[in-house]
Amino acid sequence: MAATTPLFSPGASIAQAIEWLNIHAHTFFAMIGWAVETVLGAAEQLLLWPAPWLLLAAVVLVALLVYGVRYGALAAASLGLCLASGLWKEAMQTIALVSVSVTVSVLIAFPMGIWAARKPRAEAVLRPVLDIMQTVPPWVYLIPAVMIFSLGKVPALIATVVYGIPPMLRITTLAFKEVPRELIELGQASGAGFWQVLGKLEIPAARKTLLVGLNQTILLSLAMVVLAGLVGAGGLGAEVTRGLTRMEMGLGLRAGLSIVAVAILLDRLSRRALG
Amino acid sequence: MTNEALDVLIDCRNVWKIFGERSDEAIKAIRERGAGKREVLRDYNCVVGVSDASFQIRKGEIFCIMGLSGSGKSTLVRLLNRLIEPSMGKVEVKGRDIAQMGPKDLRALRAHEIGMVFQSVALIPGRTVLDNAAFGLEVQGVAKAERHKIASDALARVGLADWANHMPRQLSGGMQQRVGLARAIASDPEIILMDEPFSALDPLIRKQLQDEFRELTKSLGKSAVFITHDLDEAMRIGDRIAIMKDGIMIQQGTAEDIVLHPADAYVAEFVAGISRLHLVKAHSLMAPVSEVPGDVLARLPRTSPEADVQALIDLVLSTPDQAVAVEDAGTCIGVVTARTLLEGIRGEEHAAATIEVVA
Numbered sequence: 001m002a003a004t005t006p007l008f009s010p011g012a013s014i015a016q017a018i019e020w021l022n023i024h025a026h027t028f029f030a031m032i033g034w035a036v037e038t039v040l041g042a043a044e045q046l047l048l049w050p051a052p053w054l055l056l057a058a059v060v061l062v063a064l065l066v067y068g069v070r071y072g073a074l075a076a077a078s079l080g081l082c083l084a085s086g087l088w089k090e091a092m093q094t095i096a097l098v099s100v101s102v103t104v105s106v107l108i109a110f111p112m113g114i115w116a117a118r119k120p121r122a123e124a125v126l127r128p129v130l131d132i133m134q135t136v137p138p139w140v141y142l143i144p145a146v147m148i149f150s151l152g153k154v155p156a157l158i159a160t161v162v163y164g165i166p167p168m169l170r171i172t173t174l175a176f177k178e179v180p181r182e183l184i185e186l187g188q189a190s191g192a193g194f195w196q197v198l199g200k201l202e203i204p205a206a207r208k209t210l211l212v213g214l215n216q217t218i219l220l221s222l223a224m225v226v227l228a229g230l231v232g233a234g235g236l237g238a239e240v241t242r243g244l245t246r247m248e249m250g251l252g253l254r255a256g257l258s259i260v261a262v263a264i265l266l267d268r269l270s271r272r273a274l275g
Numbered sequence: 276m277t278n279e280a281l282d283v284l285i286d287c288r289n290v291w292k293i294f295g296e297r298s299d300e301a302i303k304a305i306r307e308r309g310a311g312k313r314e315v316l317r318d319y320n321c322v323v324g325v326s327d328a329s330f331q332i333r334k335g336e337i338f339c340i341m342g343l344s345g346s347g348k349s350t351l352v353r354l355l356n357r358l359i360e361p362s363m364g365k366v367e368v369k370g371r372d373i374a375q376m377g378p379k380d381l382r383a384l385r386a387h388e389i390g391m392v393f394q395s396v397a398l399i400p401g402r403t404v405l406d407n408a409a410f411g412l413e414v415q416g417v418a419k420a421e422r423h424k425i426a427s428d429a430l431a432r433v434g435l436a437d438w439a440n441h442m443p444r445q446l447s448g449g450m451q452q453r454v455g456l457a458r459a460i461a462s463d464p465e466i467i468l469m470d471e472p473f474s475a476l477d478p479l480i481r482k483q484l485q486d487e488f489r490e491l492t493k494s495l496g497k498s499a500v501f502i503t504h505d506l507d508e509a510m511r512i513g514d515r516i517a518i519m520k521d522g523i524m525i526q527q528g529t530a531e532d533i534v535l536h537p538a539d540a541y542v543a544e545f546v547a548g549i550s551r552l553h554l555v556k557a558h559s560l561m562a563p564v565s566e567v568p569g570d571v572l573a574r575l576p577r578t579s580p581e582a583d584v585q586a587l588i589d590l591v592l593s594t595p596d597q598a599v600a601v602e603d604a605g606t607c608i609g610v611v612t613a614r615t616l617l618e619g620i621r622g623e624e625h626a627a628a629t630i631e632v633v634a
Contacts, residue, residue, distance in 0.1 A: 186393060188358055189391035
């Protein structure tokens with residue numbers, strides 16, 4: 001029996017559009033792919049360059065000295081777990097992917113969020129788009145990314161960046177809308193220009209909320225990076241996928257616990273470092 | 276005449292502010308056929324914030340704008356430093372039309388000529404009191420050591436020298452508002468705009484700050500535009516007072532003018548509750564010299580035309596003649612008797628009303 005053709009099939013036209021892009025914007029995508037691979041490769045190499053125990057000791061020491069005993073212990077436990085599980089390289093790959101994609105997400109979402117906070121119309125247009133982006137299951141992001149960039153780390157990073165934009169954008173808008181109007185008026189009435197008002201008044205006043213957004217973006221990006229193991233992103237996600245497809249309970253569990261360890265480390269350290 | 280013109284720091288002429296998407300059409304309607312506030316709201320869905328306001332702020336003067344919430348007073352004060360653009364009319368600061376200024380000149384004007392203090396104080400969280408007070412100078416690009424020195428002096432002026440290194444949240448409401456004032460005076464502007472600065476404070480602190488503010492402004496030789504919803508406050512602080520209602524400035528004058536000759540029933544109702552003891556002066560109470568025989572006049576105690584009711588009562592009670600002569604530059608210009616005092620305290624409208632009832 002032949003499958004019935006659905007009445008509503010936006011994918012059909014999107015697939016065509018992507019095909020068209022693949023043909024006509026090939027150089028553009030190739031350049032993006034090259035840039036992503038270069039930056040990501042550098043980040044990975046930086047993390048994998050020192051001996052694992054050396055990097056572990058360095059992170060623990062810095063956390064201990066700067067943030068106190070609790071954070072030192074936390075760093076030792078989480079990174080120690082990754083090392084002991086034999087998944088150090090994978091954990092570092094995952095952290096590199098998360099760091100690069102969060103940076104790119106923030107670079108895109110932050111200015112857009114400020115813009116939306118100032119222009120109610122921009123926000124009205126963005127809001128439904130963000131709603132859809134945040135409700136679509138994350139797997140779906142991987143499909144067009146893979147169609148354009150094929151398998152590997154590049155589509156994983158692109159999908160993660162896109163997935164990380166909505167929470168950061170939304171919270172940035174909220175944070176800037178929460179800044180008291182009189183504080184902005186104070187800046188203007190003191191003769192401050194746009195950048196001075198932004199840098200000296202708005203960002204400090206919005207800081208706490210912005211950090212919540214950043215923290216959310218980090219954790220959601222980690223989830224996406226793990227998921228991207230499905231499309232050959234490597235890292236801990238790949239190990240989970242391997243465990244699942246081969247039904248290797250031991251591997252799956254080790255990789256899963258390492259992900260939890262990385263998540264806790266990134267969450268607590270980013271919160272402490274920025275807050 | 277020229278001298279007087281030079282003394283005008285802010286000249287506000289027929290200024291309008293209309294809020295709403297169709298404000299352009301509304302302005303046209305006002306200009307061409309004199310449409311009123313109601314028409315503008317009905318036909319164009321626009322709100323008139325300020326309607327045809329004209330006034331001048333002179334050097335060294337404290338000008339209070341009093342009105343209830345929604346009267347347009349906060350909009351009006353923001354028109355003076357162009358935080359809000361006027362829809363019509365002209366605002367001149369020291370002879371320069373601020374609507375014509377480019378962004379750079381406007382920033383310079385705000386940085387050097389016009390300071391502002393807000394109701395919510397608007398202290399910057401995460402900065403010390405000193406750095407808050409130095410904010411205006413920081414914006415101007417004054418070096419750190421220099422701006423800290425000036426800001427420390429400003430803090431000392433408002434009695435907060437010992438609090439420089441505290442954080443704003445450690446200060447009480449009254450102290451925070453003092454920081455706001457120090458921040459405004461640190462930039463040494465000629466004019467300070469005060470947008471309901473003391474409204475959120477409790478009555479005792481408020482009274483204290485009102486006196487301090489007046490004293491400070493006068494001793495520094497600054498001019499101020501002071502917005503308030505409290506007529507008592509306006510009378511306490513202001514050299515001249517303007518009363519606003521529905522965007523319209525219904526009366527301008529000294530406290531005494533307004534109490535003695537309210538422009539309409541709305542103002543009359545407001546001033547009804549105001550104590551006249553310190554507002555009404557001898558020159559507006561006195562009767563002609565001919566009211567008392569010459570020999571009595573000669574032995575009466577003397578006072579100046581500026582003596583207030585409180586002082587006059589004391590003087591009148593101190594003599595068996597129950598009267599006091601008002602003297603200006605050595606000549607007797609009138610007498611205040613127990614009768615004129617009573618009439619003065621009662622007020623004109625009451626007199627008119629009583630007469631009507633009797634007739």
